[in-house]
Amino acid sequence: MIKASVQPNDGLIVVRNIVKSFGRLLVLDNVSLAVEEGKTTVIIGPSGCGKTVLMKHMISLVRPNEGEVYFKGERIDELNERQLARIRVEYGFLFQMGALFDSLSVYENIIFPIQQHHKITDWKAIDELVKQKLAMVGMDGFQMQFPSNLSGGQQKRVALARAIAMDPNVIMYDEPTTGLDPIRSDVINELILKLKRELKVTSIVVTHDMKSAYKIADRIVMLHEGKIIADGDADHIRNHPHPVVEQFIEGKIGEADLAALRHGGTKFQTQYAKDDFK
Numbered sequence: 001m002i003k004a005s006v007q008p009n010d011g012l013i014v015v016r017n018i019v020k021s022f023g024r025l026l027v028l029d030n031v032s033l034a035v036e037e038g039k040t041t042v043i044i045g046p047s048g049c050g051k052t053v054l055m056k057h058m059i060s061l062v063r064p065n066e067g068e069v070y071f072k073g074e075r076i077d078e079l080n081e082r083q084l085a086r087i088r089v090e091y092g093f094l095f096q097m098g099a100l101f102d103s104l105s106v107y108e109n110i111i112f113p114i115q116q117h118h119k120i121t122d123w124k125a126i127d128e129l130v131k132q133k134l135a136m137v138g139m140d141g142f143q144m145q146f147p148s149n150l151s152g153g154q155q156k157r158v159a160l161a162r163a164i165a166m167d168p169n170v171i172m173y174d175e176p177t178t179g180l181d182p183i184r185s186d187v188i189n190e191l192i193l194k195l196k197r198e199l200k201v202t203s204i205v206v207t208h209d210m211k212s213a214y215k216i217a218d219r220i221v222m223l224h225e226g227k228i229i230a231d232g233d234a235d236h237i238r239n240h241p242h243p244v245v246e247q248f249i250e251g252k253i254g255e256a257d258l259a260a261l262r263h264g265g266t267k268f269q270t271q272y273a274k275d276d277f278k
């Protein structure tokens with residue numbers, strides 16, 4: 001039986017039968033996904049499988065070769081940049097890399113998206129807004145610092161404050177915990193949960209971090225070779241019978257890759273006996 005495809009109003013954001021290639025590389029092969037309003041949808045999958053590309057379709061930063069993208073039932077993949085401005089103000093985006101402008105202070109970074117859309121006249125209100133957004137991520141007081149003086153985790157939090165500066169309906173997070181230690185990662189997880197709870201945002205999170213995925217997701221979808229191969233809540237994914245899903249969530253190397261390594265002939269020996277730790 002062929003699965004009925006999604007309809008434009010099945011979710012706040014709907015991608016429908018999208019195909020995307022770069023040259024001869026087929027990245028997304030007829031992908032459909034309806035993102036439910038107010039929920040956190042997590043996209044997982046191996047490096048290079050197209051997670052970021054899929055997410056960028058949802059805000060028309062990348063356009064499909066085939067298929068359609070809808071926001072609130074309106075088709076957005078055919079809008080021009082000027083028409084998209086109206087849609088994009090509803091989104092906050094935490095990019096995978098280069099989150100902040102190094103030459104701007106924390107304060108200037110946060111007001112950047114506001115200045116893109118409005119001429120600021122009431123600076124007192126803006127000061128208050130920056131303070132409020134920074135407080136939301138536990139970074140009030142850092143207004144005059146520059147990104148290079150902040151730790152990776154602090155930079156992510158400031159980037160998050162910037163992403164929520166315009167009170168978005170949707171927040172997209174591209175690998176928000178990558179490069180952070182487990183404690184700082186968990187701070188980000190808690191923030192994602194808090195923003196969902198307090199701002200009622202719809203969140204889309206791309207991650208490799210299964211601990212984070214299990215904690216924050218209402219729904220997890222796994223991309224593999226251009227297709228969605230798993231889709232469900234944390235328990236569903238944890239107990240998924242598909243060997244590729246199992247391998248990925250357990251971080252195990254595949255048989256083919258393992259065989260290749262064996263051919264390399266490297267032998268490993270443990271350096272310590274168990275008794276050394278007694």
Ligand SMILES: Nc1ncnc2c1ncn2[C@@H]1O[C@H](COP(=O)(O)OP(=O)(O)OP(=O)(O)O)[C@@H](O)[C@H]1O
Pocket residue numbers: 022025027045046047048049050051052053054096
């Ligand atoms: N603008 C582009 N031009 C050409 N190829 C691209 C472009 N953007 C992405 N790709 C290719 O598409 C594939 C999917 O990229 P994508 O960034 O979505 O991967 P990803 O799943 O987010 O990986 P990672 O986990 O490493 O971030 C990659 O092979 C990438 O090289």
Ligand SMILES: [Mg+2]
Pocket residue numbers: 051052053096174206
């Ligand atoms: Mg990516």
